[in-house]
Amino acid sequence: MRPVAILGVGMTKFGRSDLTLAGLMSEASVAALRDAKLGNRSVDAVVVANMGAARVNRQTAIASALVDRLNLFPAAAETVENGPASGASAVKVGVQAIAAGMADVVLVTGVERMRAVNNLEATDFVASLSHPEAEYVYGVTLPSLAGMFARLYMSRYGLTRRHLALVSIKNHNNAMRNPYAHIHQAITMEGILDAPEARVNNPPIAEPLHLYDCCPVSDGAASLVLASLDVAQQLNRPAVTIAGIGQATDTHAVQERSDPTELSAVRLAADQAFERAGLGPKEIDVAELHDAFTILEIAESEAAGFFPRGEGHLALEQGVTSLGGTLPINPSGGLKGRGHPVGATGVAQMVELTWQLRGEAGTRQVPDARNGFACNFGGFGNNVVATVLRSERRENA
Amino acid sequence: MRPVAILGVGMTKFGRSDLTLAGLMSEASVAALRDAKLGNRSVDAVVVANMGAARVNRQTAIASALVDRLNLFPAAAETVENGPASGASAVKVGVQAIAAGMADVVLVTGVERMRAVNNLEATDFVASLSHPEAEYVYGVTLPSLAGMFARLYMSRYGLTRRHLALVSIKNHNNAMRNPYAHIHQAITMEGILDAPEARVNNPPIAEPLHLYDCCPVSDGAASLVLASLDVAQQLNRPAVTIAGIGQATDTHAVQERSDPTELSAVRLAADQAFERAGLGPKEIDVAELHDAFTILEIAESEAAGFFPRGEGHLALEQGVTSLGGTLPINPSGGLKGRGHPVGATGVAQMVELTWQLRGEAGTRQVPDARNGFACNFGGFGNNVVATVLRSERRENA
Numbered sequence: 001m002r003p004v005a006i007l008g009v010g011m012t013k014f015g016r017s018d019l020t021l022a023g024l025m026s027e028a029s030v031a032a033l034r035d036a037k038l039g040n041r042s043v044d045a046v047v048v049a050n051m052g053a054a055r056v057n058r059q060t061a062i063a064s065a066l067v068d069r070l071n072l073f074p075a076a077a078e079t080v081e082n083g084p085a086s087g088a089s090a091v092k093v094g095v096q097a098i099a100a101g102m103a104d105v106v107l108v109t110g111v112e113r114m115r116a117v118n119n120l121e122a123t124d125f126v127a128s129l130s131h132p133e134a135e136y137v138y139g140v141t142l143p144s145l146a147g148m149f150a151r152l153y154m155s156r157y158g159l160t161r162r163h164l165a166l167v168s169i170k171n172h173n174n175a176m177r178n179p180y181a182h183i184h185q186a187i188t189m190e191g192i193l194d195a196p197e198a199r200v201n202n203p204p205i206a207e208p209l210h211l212y213d214c215c216p217v218s219d220g221a222a223s224l225v226l227a228s229l230d231v232a233q234q235l236n237r238p239a240v241t242i243a244g245i246g247q248a249t250d251t252h253a254v255q256e257r258s259d260p261t262e263l264s265a266v267r268l269a270a271d272q273a274f275e276r277a278g279l280g281p282k283e284i285d286v287a288e289l290h291d292a293f294t295i296l297e298i299a300e301s302e303a304a305g306f307f308p309r310g311e312g313h314l315a316l317e318q319g320v321t322s323l324g325g326t327l328p329i330n331p332s333g334g335l336k337g338r339g340h341p342v343g344a345t346g347v348a349q350m351v352e353l354t355w356q357l358r359g360e361a362g363t364r365q366v367p368d369a370r371n372g373f374a375c376n377f378g379g380f381g382n383n384v385v386a387t388v389l390r391s392e393r394r395e396n397a
Numbered sequence: 398m399r400p401v402a403i404l405g406v407g408m409t410k411f412g413r414s415d416l417t418l419a420g421l422m423s424e425a426s427v428a429a430l431r432d433a434k435l436g437n438r439s440v441d442a443v444v445v446a447n448m449g450a451a452r453v454n455r456q457t458a459i460a461s462a463l464v465d466r467l468n469l470f471p472a473a474a475e476t477v478e479n480g481p482a483s484g485a486s487a488v489k490v491g492v493q494a495i496a497a498g499m500a501d502v503v504l505v506t507g508v509e510r511m512r513a514v515n516n517l518e519a520t521d522f523v524a525s526l527s528h529p530e531a532e533y534v535y536g537v538t539l540p541s542l543a544g545m546f547a548r549l550y551m552s553r554y555g556l557t558r559r560h561l562a563l564v565s566i567k568n569h570n571n572a573m574r575n576p577y578a579h580i581h582q583a584i585t586m587e588g589i590l591d592a593p594e595a596r597v598n599n600p601p602i603a604e605p606l607h608l609y610d611c612c613p614v615s616d617g618a619a620s621l622v623l624a625s626l627d628v629a630q631q632l633n634r635p636a637v638t639i640a641g642i643g644q645a646t647d648t649h650a651v652q653e654r655s656d657p658t659e660l661s662a663v664r665l666a667a668d669q670a671f672e673r674a675g676l677g678p679k680e681i682d683v684a685e686l687h688d689a690f691t692i693l694e695i696a697e698s699e700a701a702g703f704f705p706r707g708e709g710h711l712a713l714e715q716g717v718t719s720l721g722g723t724l725p726i727n728p729s730g731g732l733k734g735r736g737h738p739v740g741a742t743g744v745a746q747m748v749e750l751t752w753q754l755r756g757e758a759g760t761r762q763v764p765d766a767r768n769g770f771a772c773n774f775g776g777f778g779n780n781v782v783a784t785v786l787r788s789e790r791r792e793n794a
Contacts, residue, residue: 001498020529054478054525055452061480061526064780068528068649074665076644077780078479078486081451083458089475092499093490100496101398102489102642128451129458131465132417245499247473252465268471383461383474 002099005232006240006389007225008036009351014182014220014339016115021057024221025066025111028344032107032223033070037235043225044103046077049090049110050343052125057113066109076103083129084292085378086110087222087346088385092245094226104231110347111221122217126342129379134253143214145254145380146293147206153261153295154208157310161208165193166316167294168212168336174323175333177364180348182218182339213294218339222348239392240357243279243371246272246386254380266303266375269386273373274305277388281305284388285369286356287327288349290377291334297321300375301329304386323364331356331364346376350387357391398496402629403637403786404622405433406748411579411617411736413512418454421618422463422508425741429620430467430504434632440622441500443474446487446507447740449522454510463506473500480526481689482775483507484619484743485782489642491623501628507744508618519614523739526776531650540611542651542777543690544603550658550692551605554707558605562590563713564691565609565733571720572730574761577745579615579736610691615736619745636789637754640676640768643669643783651777663700663772666783670770671702674785678702681785682766683753684724685746687774688731694718697772698726701783720761728753728761743773747784754788 010031012024019027025048033043048063059065063077076097082089087110094106114122127141135145153159169189175181192202192212202210232239248268254260274280281304289304291297298312306327307315315321321329332338332352335345353372355361372389407428409421416424422445430440445460456462460474473494479486484507491503511519524538532542550556566586572578589599589609599607629636645665651657671677678701686701688694695709703724704712712718718726729735729749732742750769752758769786 022529051457052451054449054522055455058452058525059529060448060478060522061776061780063479064526064646064776065528065649067646068779073647074645074662076489077646078477078483078490080490081457081476081478082460082474086475092473093475093477093493096490096493096497096499099498100493102493102496125451125457128455129461131462132419132456248471249461249464249474250470252462265471379458379461382465383458 002101003229004095004098004226004242005229006354007227007232007237008032009224009354010035011180011222011348011351012220013180014218014341017219021053021059021062021111021113022065022069024113024219025109026069028221028223029066029070029107029109032225036225037237038105039235041105043072043075043105043107045097045106046072046075047090047094047106047108048079049086049347050079051081051083051086051112056117056125082383083378084342085346085376085383085385086343088374088376088387091224091347091350092247092385095242095245098226098228104228106226107223108226108347109221109223110344112341112343113219114217114341115219119217131253142380143206143209146295147209149260150208150295153299156261159313162193163313163316164213164294165189167291167297168192170322171291171330171334171336174331174364175337178333178338181333181337182216183337187212209293215292215335215340218341220339220341220344222344222351224347224350238358240354241390241392242387243390244273244277244388246270246276248384250382252382263299263303263381265381265384266300269384270304273386273388279371279388284327284371284373286331286353286366287329287373288332288352289329289375291330291336292340296377297329297334304375328366331361331366346385349374349376350389353389357389399498400626401492401495401623401639402626403751404624404629404634405429406621406751407432408577408619408745408748409617410577411615411738414616418450418456418459418508418510419462419466421510421616422506423466425618425620426463426467426504426506429622433622434634435502436632438502440469440472440502440504442494442503443469443472444487444491444503444505445476446483446744447476448478448480448483448509453514453522479780480775481739482743482773482780482782483740485771485773485784488621488744488747489644489782492639492642495623495625501625503623504620505623505744506618506620507741509738509740510616511614511738512616516614528650539777540603540606543692544606546657547605547692550696553658556710559590560710560713561610561691562586564688564694565589567719568688568727568731568733571728571761572734574759575730575735578730578734579613580734584609606690612689612732612737615738617736617738617741619741619748621744621747635755637751638787638789639784640787641670641674641785643667643673645781647779649779660696660700660778662778662781663697666781667701670783670785676768676785681724681768681770683728683750683763684726684770685729685749686726686772688727688733689737693774694726694731701772725763728758728763743782746771746773747786750786754786
């Protein structure tokens with residue numbers, strides 16, 4: 001396969017935005033294009049990741065709109081949707097266009113403008129990914145699925161709400177170091193769990209998950225400029241390559257899984273990504289996992305192969321996954337701290353990894369990071385995309 | 398590029414359906430998979446084309462839902478959206494996955510379930526592809542854009558409403574021979590234009606376009622099974638290959654084009670598809686064009702290179718584009734007769750061409766058809782995908 005490099009990255013601050021959908025896409029895209037220093041090279045194709053603009057923003061064909069906004073005619077363009085894994089799916093589609101030889105330079109932009117609707121409507125919109133006959137009609141939402149999942153996981157592996165809180169505290173604190181993060185609020189175990197007022201400040205959402213176990217509803221966009229490795233070398237760009245992408249699906253209804261605590265699509269996608277990259281979990285220096293709910297970071301860290309089953313919370317407790325640990329997870333703040341504009345998230349994970357692998361992550365830099373891993377989790381684990389990024393500085397050293 | 402073949406095709410009858418979205422996708426997909434005779438080969442990836450399920454059906458991540466419905470785990474899956482050109486965009490994404498070597502067998506299914514909403518809501522939904530600040534807010538709809546386009550085209554090239562009616566009559570009559578078509582109603586010039594009651598039966602929609610100049614609102618799904626050519630040869634399937642795909646974008650707002658009658662994205666996409674296929678317009682035996690409005694079939698037949706500019710209506714008048722002519726256009730009935738479930742249309746065009754190139758098109762068969770062309774028209778011509786299909790019987794003869 002023709003190797004693919006990341007030439008440029010950019011994103012908007014995640015949070016509540018007054019920009020239009022095209023405004024958000026444009027801001028992130030221009031930042032990535034500026035970073036890519038393409039010179040007189042043109043963009044051959046644009047892939048937009050988005051889950052719900054047709055419903056939430058009453059706008060369709062937004063990839064064509066982005067071409068128009070940035071004057072990238074006659075670049076090919078389409079939108080890719082895969083629920084909350086839309087971002088990494090779009091990156092995969094961009095990589096395939098280059099690997100197939102149908103494009104040399106591709107702009108991938110993930111976007112969601114979710115705060116246009118209220119939180120109830122946003123929750124219903126995200127729930128539209130659940131099984132329409134087996135889940136949605138019974139009032140299932142993503143928080144409720146995550147709550148049931150957490151309860152089962154805790155009873156099986158001995159986790160407590162304290163472990164879930166540790167994920168939240170770590171990711172909130174990492175987000176304090178990320179100027180693009182939605183939430184800039186340092187939190188403590190005292191404040192969200194131990195103090196008497198924690199009952200009020202951190203109310204239950206879907207027991208055992210409380211407010212601080214759930215990612216916020218965010219607006220935002222994130223972009224990558226991809227190119228064939230030969231174009232990257234011609235342009236003399238600091239090369240981060242997409243070493244491997246894996247993807248796997250699972251049953252739509254969670255209840256149909258023989259063991260609902262097993263995230264088999266995460267395991268299969270990660271295995272495939274590692275195999276294609278020729279790397280293993282032990283060689284990863286930094287990871288961005290899909291912590292839409294705190295329990296997911298722990299469960300994914302095991303399913304991706306970083307820790308044995310049922311021991312992710314122990315690694316967390318020991319600080320292994322903190323900045324300064326041997327495998328920092330979500331230095332960006334993750335979905336919990338950076339925010340979760342659903343279509344943008346998978347792209348933003350790779351933006352963060354690129355900064356880390358280039359040594360440009362500022363006060364949240366993981367020292368000497370060479371290999372990065374991202375898990376973009378769609379549905380309730382029924383469509384997962386895993387990606388391994390590699391700094392090519394290794395070969396040049 | 399690794400060559401890609403169409404192993405199997407299938408579709409639902411287009412029209413008003415009682416099936417769910419998953420039911421529609423499943424019916425077309427199962428037909429295509431049965432036709433493909435994959436034996437013990439698995440499907441590596443699923444690409445769904447859909448424009449508006451998030452809004453119209455309140456369902457997202459429907460590609461994962463299709464994997465679940467058909468038990469194709471752990472096949473990769475995503476949805477591709479490109480307005481009314483979603484179908485051909487999804488085929489392109491499937492082709493790229495195979496060409497990149499990331500999949501050997503890919504199921505591409507286009508679907509739309511639009512009759513779940515009323516016609517006004519359906520019209521507003523489709524209008525969501527127009528420019529949000531320069532068109533949509535002023536009440537622009539697709540029929541209104543097509544009406545203005547038709548008026549300008551007619552004044553410049555001497556077309557009359559009679560020419561538009563000829564497209565409609567031809568396509569309605571072709572659709573009578575297509576069991577999958579939405580509209581089974583033979584029409585005449587007398588009935589839709591000349592008779593006194595035509596004023597009532599064929600009322601104006603957006604002058605000069607009347608009811609019989611506009612495609613219907615349809616439910617439906619269409620599927621292709623794609624595979625690398627080596628897999629197709631191993632399975633000994635009648636090989637129709639995707640010889641070339643082209644795609645181009647144009648300004649979002651139609652008013653920004655220096656000549657609004659020039660469909661430059663059609664021209665660029667067709668040129669690219671022909672160049673990649675190593676074929677020219679003269680070598681095409683049968684074409685499926687995007688006649689969402691009758692004027693578009695005429696304009697596209699020129700922009701794609703089949704007839705000189707301004708002479709498409711003369712070829713039509715002479716019967717060149719009828720069944721029995723030298724270049725039958727829309728033997729399926731086109732969007733006018735077969736119907737237009739937007740996400741399904743681009744795939745259905747290739748289903749029809751595959752039947753034609755295999756000699757399986759029954760009473761609407763174009764004799765000895767070897768090369769086919771499809772134009773899937775997104776936005777109001779701002780994102781167009783053109784495809785050239787080739788029967789490999791030629792090489793085997």
